[in-house]
Amino acid sequence: MPNPNKQRYNILKNYFNNSSIQFLQKESRGVNQKLIVIIVLSGISNALLLAIVNASITPEFLKNPETKYFFIFALCIGLFIYSLRYLMYNSSEIIEEAVDKVRTRLVDKILMCDLRTLEEIGDSDVYTRISRETASISQNMRSIFMAAQSAFMVVFTVLYISFISFQAFLISAAMILFATFIYLRNRKVLEQHLHESSQEEDELFSTITDVLNGFKELKMNRKKSKDVRDYFYQKSGGVRRTRTNVMLEYANNYVFSETFFYILIGTIVFILPVLASNFEENIVKVVTAILFLIGPLTNTVMQIPILSQVGLSVNNIYTLEERIDTLVQGSDICADEEIKDAAAFGSIQFENVEFSYNTPDGAHSFSAGPFSFSINKGEVLFIVGGNGSGKTTLMKLMTALYFPNKGRILLDNIVVTKENSQSYRELFSVIFSEFHLFKKLYGLSKTDPEQVTKLLKLMEIDHKTDYKNGAFTNINLSTGQRKRLALIVTYLEDKEIYMFDEWAADQDPHFRKYFYHTLVPELKKRGKTVIAVSHDDRYFGEADRVLGMDYGKITEIRSNRSEI
């Protein structure tokens, strides 16, 4: 059982380590002196406005009004408007700069991660954190500046009270300090509950993803749909309860703050005249000042849960980043060594390559290898095997998306390492069985639209989609059609090695035949290497070699060579 005190301590420690201001200082040009001066000025202008109002509502002034007070009043309003606008514009710029920097840095790190690292982190976690937390920071961080501005208004208004009556100042300052202490104490509990609700929300969001991704399955099965709905209700109810508790604590704070003002006013009106002599003439000014305090002080109090929320979002983002950093530790993620003349390679050799998926509990992990074989340039290699035998894992190893736990892969006599793997990967054009189709032809900016149109015709999908302004007009196609579109992209990329994971499986006989009898031989004629996972044994004749996968081990099914 986790120790709640320790947990609370860690949350607080993280909060202060990653507090919002530190975040801004680290991730943006930071809060500059001018901004701080402006925040202070805005507090001063508020107090000055109050002083002028108080000076102008005396019977003497009403008898002999002075225009200079009016001009000072107008000047203070001008100062207030300027400072508030400056504060809001600049704080927005700083916040957005920081969010932009963190967001792009995270995406950069993710793009530099290897596939296993990303699989271990889990893409939904990455998605939630980057989208939800950055949006939360962007929306809520402004509150910090507004709270700072309000806090300065409070400070200068209280200072103004000291000019009117020192006793009233002492009482107001003492009571505000006492109230602040109570708020800060309550804030710790609030943070604890906010943290809990954020964790519960993560689970809730993953259930929503289940509902959306499994929509077809749920539509087909009433019981399944009911179970998912019940689970969702349970999670949603949990989030509702936790968030309600947070809001109840927040409401208690709010009620306390409102009551506090009445107690303060009551003390000034009923108690102070008894304690201090000659206070009656200043009572109206002090009460007016306290009424002026209500807005800024309430504003400061109201921002407290939002501040905690921002702190939590900052913390969540940094935790994700730390996790990525820890997982990629030891590998120079920035290294991008070029393999010279990689395209002119002669062969790829696997030397005692072993790989296994490490599951957290160590159970149910799958091991592949040891593999020792080579693929020659220009060869057509088919890989066959049952479900879960490791064909896709082997393809990921071949393409250096996964790295061997033992053994090595060589391109001619160059060892493929994490540092030069990107250069090695550029040799491949791959269509995985689970692939993503980009609407835009990224990385193919110089493509001739006419060539794309010709290929669309060849693949018989020109009636379904078109190529305009560097993108396909429609990618909502059937699985087979999507694969044909992916084939077009592969063809346009025209790399040295074409790799297909059961491409033909979803095609009708006509296209299947085209794939094995036309496309593969044509690629071979052009000197390309073709590696295809296939179950179509009647086309095995098109391959130079057929390898079989079985429980992570390779067996040779057909070849002229004997090196496995």
Ligand SMILES: Nc1ncnc2c1ncn2[C@@H]1O[C@H](COP(=O)(O)OP(=O)(O)OP(=O)(O)O)[C@@H](O)[C@H]1O
């Ligand atoms: N990301 C992963 N984490 C842990 N284990 C995995 C992961 N991906 C695959 N495996 C496991 O590795 C084994 C081999 O999977 P792989 O996808 O390579 O098989 P396959 O031969 O391509 O199967 P299929 O024909 O069904 O596509 C399976 O037992 C699978 O459970």
